[in-house]
Amino acid sequence: MGNHHDSIALDWVRGEIQDTLTQSQHALEAYVENRDDTARLRFCLNYLHQVHGTLQMVELDGAALLTEEMEALTQAVLDGQVANADEAIEVLMQGVLQLPQYLEHLDSSGDDFPLVLLPLLNDLRAARGANLLSDTSLFKPDLSPAQQPADAGASARLQDPKVAGHLRKLRQMYQFALAGVVREADLNTHFDYMQKVVERLARLCRKTPRGELWKAAGAFVETLQAHANPINTAVKSLLRELDAEIRLLMADNSDALAQPVPEALFKHLLYYVARARDLDTPQVRALRDAYRLDEALPSEDDVDHARTRVSGPGRDAIHSVVTALDEELARLKDQLDLFVRAETRQNSELEELLPSLRQVANTLGVIGLGTPRKVVSEQVELLERLSAQADTVDDGTLMDIAGALLYVEASLAGLDKDRHPEQGQDGDDNEPVNLSARELTEASEALVRESRNTLEQVKSSIVNFIASQWDTREIDHVPGLLYSIRGGLSLVPLPRVADMLAAAERYVTDVLLGSKQVPDWKQLDTLADAITSIEYYLERLAEGISNNDAILHVAEESLENLGFPVGQEPTWTDTQAEEQPQPETSETEAPVEAPSETDASKDTSGSDAELLDDEILEIFVEEAGEVLETINQYYPQLRQNHDDSTALTEVRRAFHTLKGSGRLVGASSIGELAWSVENLLNRVIDQTVKPTDDMFSLIDEVNERIPSLIQEFRHGEANGDVEALIARAEALATTRKTETAETLQTETAEATAGQETSAASVHETDDFPDAEPDTESETEYEPEPEPQATTEPAQEQETGDASADHDDLIDDEILEIFIEEAGEVLETIREYLPMLLRHHDDRSALTEVRRAFHTLKGSGRxxxxxxxxxxAWSVENMLNRVIDGSIFMNDDIARLLEEVTENVPGLVEDFEKRTAPRLDTSSLEARANALANGEIPDATLMPEPETESVPSQEATSASTGSLPEVEEELDPVLLEIFENETETHLQTIDEYLEQAGDRHSVAYTDSLSRALHTLKGSANTAGIKPIATVITPLEHFVKEARAQNKRYWD
Structure with a gap:
């Protein structure tokens, strides 16, 4: 909250201030009537000056600032320096009238925060042409912790040459991280680096004013990491100013630590930390407590609430309005009483009450009493209907109207007696409500009494509902009754009870009225327990009995058992809806199903119309329509703002639902097209692909095509040709967009794994600031395009030079950061890898492990x-292939991950000790590259120099029709094994060809590639060279086609 003040000092001077303000108001009014009488305006200026001096004396900063601006504007009017004198005088009068209300607010709350007055302050400044104030200019935290003198020997720290070297490296790392943040590329990694630099600077500057600055900087960076503050131009400017502070430490190594903190920068850092109210880390919490940030920057709700009180009518005005309303309500009750007692009644006579009631409703709205106003408005509507009907109005209805007017009268009595009902709303709604009769005002007692009477009506209605064999007409009005009760109880305030009634209201509406199901007795007993508990609580409250929280717990548990927990989303689901097939059940299978689109095609090729009855078809069409509505709602938001995570999630979920329901009913074209888009959006969500114009262009076309596909399926027509759209989606999902890239991939695919690794080692390691690639390049899953055999010697030399440069740059501080980060990465891998090994389809664990190796790659390079x-890069690249669906998680990948995880700590230790690596990682990298290309590692690592070197000449032989002769002597055991295995693999190949059928194109599957690869290896092992010679180029072709997303018959 704001600066908290004792109201005693204000009480001493408040009367004098009020009198002086009244005199200034009269003087200003006199000047308005006669603009030539400037003496009156000077009197007004003198009165305001007196008030300003008094407020400064009692240290009411917000009120004093307001009078200071009023003085300045009055002087500007006197000097003729305002553009519009009428506007200036109007704003000045507004300030004179609003200051007493602000002082009234101070008297009741004791909190003085100028933010409440910010709109009025800016109006005053704008009237005289001054610059406007921002909330940061009114942000005044307690800076005393940062104003303590530095320790005596602190300045000597910067004179150490080693420290100067560390500062140079730290600034270099900070600038590297800052560049990434400015580009908004890989923010998590760059913020991690930035945080490590700031932590070390805070340790270096400990027990000095500069140490407090770096503590604030650390908390500030934490708020950015947690997305508690936006990364905008102002934030980037502050980060650049921090870089300048590091430069200052490097340039002035004598007394930099003894200098005071730069107040403007420091306050801005604290301001952003204060804004991050939902962030509660140890660092942020410590800073918030030390500088009392919660008091310096009140919440928006607190400010809005205070502004409402300050800008609303004062006590005297409220008293006058309430008195007038009481008189009007008394007259209306008398009129109603006379109508009830009359021997002959004419319904048209009720129209005489309507004008006065409408006036009462409008007045209640002006003074902010929403619930009483709603009650009066309901009576107006009721009287309009009654006056128009032919039947005589019964006494019960008229008594209900009189009761409503009594409720409004009681509410006004409570408001006039003490205007503090809102104070109770500041507390936690979940805290036990322990009010007694003495604490209840007259209005509160009336509310509780009426609420208990209405609950009796609710119970009677439910009894009638049961007796009438579930006739819902008996309970149609129950939601309205419950709504009227909770509206009143919110004013008492009893917000917890009001929330319970809201849950009960929703149960009646959704279950008893909405679902049209016959409730069981257990449900009705539970509902009765909830209502009875609330009624009993109100009864005990009216009798002055405290400690009633246990009774409310019974009501809460009952409502939770009904599926409508208090203050939360309902957990109840319509059992009829649950009986329908749910497409979501296929969610975990989605990655596995993607390559198997031929199955759906085969199963539904000619019998869709026979298998589907009209009911299932209508369910699918209806659900597809709902999905399209969701897409039409959220997709334009995503197209406009690519960072809208909510819209992205909703659009992805919509395509997921469409995929599941389409596959479920055999609409294979719709299902597979939806899957291709869902897979693409999955890649966007896990940040391995960035949204592009090509992607949105594709989704535009898909959205246009889906309605016609639905209609075609509905009328039993052949599935539309969507292969081109699916192919485009798959190409975008694997970031292969151009024919040039495909050609380059083909040219480099035959390079050995060792060459790829060597070239990759050279890539992006030349210079420290540029070592980390951009996000776009990191997410490309292609092998690095640079490797060329002819330039390898030069590259090796360049690598050596780069390594030497890096050795020169690495000092203990930077090394410590890397070692620490590597430890954190390994902890992450050890946490999530077991989850991934247990469940290969755990996408969350897969993403975390991939991200960990990505971080290790970046920091290592x-x-x-x-x-x-x-x-780390080879493993990350392999896991990228798993994420994009090019390969599937399997035991070979799992074993490789375990081996790499076991060996990384030793490699880190070797690097820390500057010794040669204890392990040649080329075999691990080769296995990772092989697995990433869809190969079987056991076969990959087998010595096959003859097989791999033969294709060119043997292929030539094959093309001329002559194959090498089979070796005369074959091992009979190996031959028998080969024959048995060949049958299985040939069956797999036949199944693929059969599934392909007459389709225009179909994707090459993992099972086909595996069958060809194993068949080739078995043939080589058995010594049957002709078969190996035929299979080798075929396997190579399928592998390359899968890597480039080419399809069968393309």
């Missing part, structure tokens, strides 16, 4: 730990 960095 940055500090020159190339062995670690390139090993």
């Amino acid at each position: 940055m500090v020159g730990a190339n062995v670690i960095g390139e090993l």
Whole structure:
């Protein structure tokens, strides 16, 4: 909250201030009537000056600032320096009238925060042409902790040459991280680096004013990491100012630590930390407590609430309005009483009450009493209907109207007696409500009494509902009754009870009225327990009995058992809806189903119309329509704002639902097209692909095509040709967009794994600031395009030079950061890898493990730990292939992950000790590259020099029709094994060809590639060279086609 003040000092001077303000108001009014009488305006100026001096004396900063601006504007009017004198005088009068209300607010709350007055202050400044104030200019935290003198020997720290070297490296790392933040690329990684630098600077500057600055900077960076503050131009400017502070430490190594903190920068850092109210880390919490940030920057709700009180009518005005309303309500009750007692009644006579009631409703709205106003408005509507009907109005209805007017009268009595009902709303709604009769005002007692009477009506209605064999007409009005009760109880305030009634209201509406199901007795007993508990609580409250919280717990548990927990989303589901097939059940199978689109095609090729009855078809069409509505709602938001995570999630979920329901009913074209888009959006969500114009262009076309596909399926027509759209989606999902890239991939695919690794080691390691690639390049899953055999010697030399440069740059501080980060990465891997090994389809664990190796790659390359960095890159690249669906998680990948995880700590230790790596990682990298290309590692690592070197000449032989002769002597055991295995693999190939059928194109599957690869290896092992010679180029072709997303018959 704001600065908290004792109201005693204000009480001493408040009367004098009020009198002086009244005199200034009269003087200003006299000037308005006669603009030539400037003496009156000078009197007004003198009165305001007196008030300003008094407020400064009692240290009411917000009120004093308001009078200071009023003085300045009055002087500007006197000097003729305002553009519009009429506007200026109007704003000045507004300030004179609003200051007493602000002082009234101070008297009741004791909190003085100028933010409440910010709109009025800016109006005053704008009237005289001054610059406007921002909330940061009114942000005044307690800076005393940062104003303590530095320790005596602190300045000597910067004179150490080693420290100067560390500062240079730290600034270099900070600038590297800052560049990434400015580009908004890979923010998590760059914020991690930035945080590590700031932590070390805070340790270096400990027990000095500059140490407090870096503590604030650390908390500020934490708020950015947690997305509690936006990364906008102002934030980037502050981060650049922090870079300048590091430069200051490097340039002035004598007394920099003894200098005071730069107040403007420091306050801005604290301001952003204060804004992050939902962030509660130890660092942020410590800073918030030390500088009393919650008091310096009140919440928006607190400010809005205070502004409402300050800008609303004062006590005297409220008293006058309430008195007038009481008189009007008394007259209306008398009129109603006379109508009831009359021997002959004419319904048209009720119209005489309507004008006065409408006036009462409008007045209640002006003074902010929403619930009483709603009650009066309901009576107006009721009287309009009654006056128009032919039947005589019964006494019961008229008594209900009189009771409503009594309720309004009681509410006004409570408001006039003490205007503090809102104070109770500041507390936690979940805290036990322990009010007694003495604490209840007259209005509160009336509310509780009426609420108990209405609950009796609710119970009677439910009894009638049961007796009438579930006739819902008996309970149609129950939601309205419950709504009227909770509206009143919110004013008492009893917000917890009001929330319970809201849950009960929703149960009656959704279950008893909405679902049209016959409730069981257990449900009705539970509902009765909830209502009875609330009624009993109100009864005990009216009798002055405290400690009633246990009774409310019974009501809460009852409502939770009904599926409508208090203050939360309902957990109840319509059992009829649950009986329908739910497409969501296929969610975990989605990655596995993607390549098997031929299955759906085969199963539904000619019998869709026979298998589907009209009811299932209508369910699918209806659900597809709902899905399209969701897409039409959220997709334009995503197209406009690519960072709208909510819209992205909703659009992805919509395509997921469409995929599941389409596959479920055999609409294979719709299902597979939806899956291709869902897979693409999955890649966007896990940040391995960035949204592009090509992607949105594709989704535009898909959205246009789906309605016609639905209609075609509904009328039993052949599935539309969507293969081109699916192919485009798959190409975008694997970031292969151009024919040039495909050609380059084909040219480089035959390079050995060792060459790829060597070239990758050279890539992006030349210079420290540029060591980390951009996000776009990181997410490309292609092998690095640079490798060329002819330039390898030069590259090796360049690598050596780069390594030497890096060795020169690495000092203990930077090394410590890398070691610490590597430890954190390994902890993450050890946490999530077991989950992934247990469940290969755990996408969350897969994403975390991939992200960990990505971080290890970046930090390893940055500090020159190339062995670690390139090993991590090979694993990351392999996991990228798993994420994009090019390969599937399997036991070979799992074993490789375990081996790499076991060996990384030793490699880190070797790098820390500057010794040669204890392990040659080329075999691990080769296995990772092989697995990433869809190969079987056991076969990949087998010595096959003859087989791999033969294709060119043997292929030539094959093309001329002559194959090498089979070796005369074959091992009979190996031959028998080969024959048995061949039958299985040939069956797999036949199944693929059969599934392909007459389709225009179909994707090459993992099972086909595996069958060809194993068949080739078995043939080589058995010594049957002709078969190996035929299979080798075929396997190579399928592998390349899968890598480039080419399809069968393309």
